[in-house]
Amino acid sequence: MHAVLHTVSMDGLVVIGEGEKDEAPMLHNGESIGDGTPPEVDIAVDPLEGTRLCALGMPSALAVIALSERGTMFDPGPCVYMEKMAAREHLADLLDLDRPLGETVGLIAERKGTEVNDVMVVMLDRPRHQDAMDAVRAAGARVRLITDGDVSAALLAVDGSNAVDLLWGIGGTPEGVISAAAIKCTGGALVGRLWPRDDEERTAAVEAGYDLSRVLTQDELVRGDDAFFSATGVTDGDVLQGVRYEGTRGASTESLVMRSRSGTVRRIGSRHDRSKLRALTGYRYG
Secondary structure, three states: HHHOOOOOOOOEEEEOOOHHHOOOOOOOOOOEEOOOOOOOOEEEEEEOOOOHHHHHOOOOOOOEEEEEEEEOOOOOOOEEEEEEEOOOEHHHHOOOOOOOOOHHHHHHHHHHOHHHOOOOEEEEHHHHHHHHHHHHHHHHOOOEEEOOOHHHHHHHHOOOOOOOOOOEEEEEHHHHHHHHHHHHHHOOEEEEEOOOOOOOHHHHHHHOOOOOOOEEHHHHHHHOOOOEEEEEEEEOOOOOOOOEEEOOOOEEEEEEEEEOOOOOOEEEEEEEEEHHHOOOOOOOOO
């Protein structure tokens, strides 16, 4: 992805990338990419959302990127994690990071007109979420745990064609902004709040002028009405099919490409000739 982005006709600035969070050597915050020609855009990128998922051959690893007009994408500064909630549009007013989660799932059941045990919350399987898991289960609702990949989980939460009603949890800020861009395209709602990992990160954020109590919506994480989102499946998952190799040369991929201004959502199936790609770029593809 890094090599491809540097050849694209645009003047791009990586507002949030994976460099700081995962100590990655490329696509770091503040990096300029593209060939320098207009349009000027902000970029949020996760070249491999679900690194562990991909390494272990588990579902739902994606390559994702979001673009918006220059100056419209939220820059989280030193905070690489945030609290998040996401749901379908008709549940938007029920998203509250301060209300007890057990009460929220009850309100969702009431809004849906179902029993609480028909409500499903997806969240990352992390020790920091244990109290929330217990609260959801005590209320009678269900928990779907994922090991990684909360962009795909956010897409599930805002899509009415599956059993997931709510995304909740503390995950990466890059994924939060990327999810916000996707939700502006597809519809739905997301709220988030910066979550410093330690006192040093908290102090750095406060000194930089961040209000750590502020709750941000998708329209504050990605302002304006012209955002783009794209995701390509790496491993098979609920949202996208993963890469399929076809003999010694071929490969197929499935991608989502969206634009908020038009509300267009395209699902694109592509076939690739790996030998030609290697000859053109010098990179090995599979």
